[in-house]
Amino acid sequence: MTDNSERLEDAMETEIVQSSLIFGVNFDYKAMWIKDIQNCANNLEIRLDNAKPTWKRIENKLNIERQDNTSAPVKTRSTPAPVASSSSSSSTCPTLKTKLSTIDRDKVLKVYDALIRDENTCWVLKATKQQATLEKKTLWSVKRKMREFVATLTYVHPTLSFILDMSDLNWVNYFNKEELEELKSSGQPILRCIHDELKPKFEQIENLKSALDAYNFRRLIDHHPIEQPLLAWLSQTLMQTATFFTPGARTPTQNMLESDKLYYLWSLLSTIHRNSGIEALGKEKTSTFHAKILNSKRKLSAVDEIEREKIGRRLDTIYIGRGIELGGLEVGPTKDNTKEFEDSMLKLPFVFKDMLSEIVSRRPSLLHKAHVLGYNINGDAVRLIDADIPGGHIVRIRRTDELEYPTDNDDYVLKMVSLLELASYGKAIIDDTYSLCCQTRVPPLATGNLSLFPPSFAPNTDNQGQSSNASSSVKKSRKNTN
Incomplete structure (x- = not known):
């Protein structure tokens, strides 16, 4: 050595x-x-x-x-054991079994209470108003019902960061059927319009019979590579993907590594943004917006030493335009429901919330207009994720149903058309927010001004032993040592 x-x-x-x-x-x-x-x-x-x-x-x-x-x-x-989450650079998002300390929960409840007192920041559903009128009950806002749920938590949950995930079955116990439907449908739809250039092409592709037909069809897509980037993307995607499923192909897509799947199979979710001002940055790119929120409370050494600088959560792909983070993608190479829960319902929502927070804190007029896009790939299936703030200051998370990747020549055409449509829906979400950001002036803001946007949950590392089995094990160890 x-x-x-x-x-x-x-x-x-x-x-x-x-x-x-x-x-x-x-x-x-x-x-x-x-x-x-x-x-x-x-x-x-x-x-x-x-x-x-x-x-x-x-x-x-x-x-x-x-x-x-x-x-x-x-x-x-x-x-990893189920202890309270840490705010370290490499574990900024909790696991599925991260214990929540009583002190941290009480701090979040106080923030909820302060926000609920300001009725102007509360989102009240029409369905809730109708029910309250019929039953002559007190009118509860979305935020108040979320606060009621937070009071019951023993594990770290996205609600601590004011995130309302519409795929979380816990909400069935707090909202009725009409309220849940309104929560999902409020604001802009998750599936937008398909671009005029692409829609007729998708209809033509759907009538094809095989991967070889699709490969040959892409030759007929007359386009300018720079002035017509969407048609260029469609032609390139058909050429790259159809070759894997044409009879006689010898590359088994199911055995590809994560990086290969992201580059060869799922690149259509990123290459659709070429020549549009949006960059899809890969190789485990770190979210700078997420890092900024994590370090927002750092202070000079005084009584306590200054905290280490934390880095943002790494994603497999982050979509950025003019320095503005507009979404991200996370991929798992094999089907893993537990990883999908962690990535799709914990990791991505926390990062997306901080991306939205940065956008609207600098452009307050976009509070209820900005959206952040996400994709979660689990093995050979993908979901589109949309994050926005449709009312009050609650970040809503919505998802599409899973779409599977083609497996052979026979199912290539129909499955690929659906994936092409999904990519175009995602582009519409990013383009809308990017356009709004580019058209909205960022006014001068005094450093240290309090934001109306609720803070992201940051566990107190001094209290991580609270309300967890770790605290009792520490006490037993000390007793045995003595």
Whole structure:
């Protein structure tokens, strides 16, 4: 081992120990660091060897540091334990079983109470008004019903960040059928109009019989590559995808790696924005808008040391126009319902909420007009996700049903037409918001002005042991040590 590699190992050990001290005793710091190191290597296009690192020295150092701080020793776990979420750079979004501390929940309830007192910021449904009139009951706003749900939480949930996900079955217990329908249909529809250039082409493609027919049809799409970017996208997509399903093709799409699927199969969701002012940035791009919200409460060292700067959540693709983040895409290479829950219902909604927050905080007139687009790919199926603020200051999340990718020559045409339509709907969402942002002046704003937009949930790391099993295990460890 060279001196340089020894110094690098020592520096890594020190960094891992110091950064892991703020977490609870059950936090799986090894999994976090392994993932971060692998992501960093991928971004730098560095191949890591297969040697397994020895964590024993790090674990011993961490035990010593925790004992010096009168904390319990670290217990190695193979999977993350259900403790309160952290606000670290690599785990800014919680897991499905992240415990919520009582202190954090009470803080969020106070924010809800403050916002509910201002009736002008409350969204009241027409269906709720009718029901309240008929039954002569008190009129409850959407925000008040969400507040009632927050009071029952024991796990971290998007509602803590004022996110109302219409796919979350928990809301069946708080809104009736008419209210749920109004919540879904308010504002602009999730499926917009298809561009005039594309609609007749989609109808022609639907009448084709095979992938080879589609490949040959793309030759007949007369277009200018720059002046008619949508027709260029359609021609390129048919050429690239049909070759995988033409009889005799030898590339099994089901066995492709995640990066290959994103580049070869699902690129139609990104290439549709070429020559439009929108960039689709990939390779685990970090959301700067999300990072800005995470670091919004950083302050100079005084009584306490300044917090480490946090990085935004990484997405497989982020859509950006003139520095404005307009959405993102997350892909899973194989069918995994648990990963879909985490990505689609936890990771993406939190990031989209912060993207919307940045847009409307700088352009207040777009509060109920701006939308953020998302895609969640789970194996060989995709959902479109739309985030907006249709009333009050509640971020609403809506999704389309899953659409499957073609599997063979026989189903290529019909499934591909549906995917092409989905991509065009997504482009309409992004184009509308991008156009609004470009046409809206950003006024001078005094730094530190309070925003009416509700803050994103940021757990207090000092209280992460509250209301979780971790707190009891710490007490038992201390008792045994004594």
